Amino acid sequence: MARVVVDVMPKPEILDPQGQAVARALPRLGFSGVTEVRQGRHFELEVDDTVDDETLAKIAEGFLANPVIEQWTIRRVEA
């Protein structure tokens, strides 16, 4: 078994209203110094050792992310 983390983020040129809402709210709430917030999704997968990197790439591109508006990273981590 292996643990795989996939982080999916809006592409830089895509607006991120959720992140912007947090960034704009923080000064009002008394927290200064945060200049940008972007929000995406974080997936943690438990996979058999038979699942290779090519398969993980297909899963991420096809089912975890929207390749039109999002970019993603895949990494294996220690469980």
Add this chain to the structure above:
Amino acid sequence: MARVVVDVMPKPEILDPQGQAVARALPRLGFSGVTEVRQGRHFELEVDDTVDDETLAKIAEGFLANPVIEQWTIRRVEA
């Protein structure tokens, strides 16, 4: 300036219907070997160097996560 990543995940005892939906769909779609999927949120913050770890902890607990049902990690990364 520093880049800070906050990963927010449902606590282990909390059901995660979104992750379960992905995990159950994958075998139907031809991908076997993925035994669990959990979905959370991934935040990337750009912060001034004046923002200390205590402040980041307050921001994460108060505004990025729901401490009742979620757990989170905070880490500074190279920009």
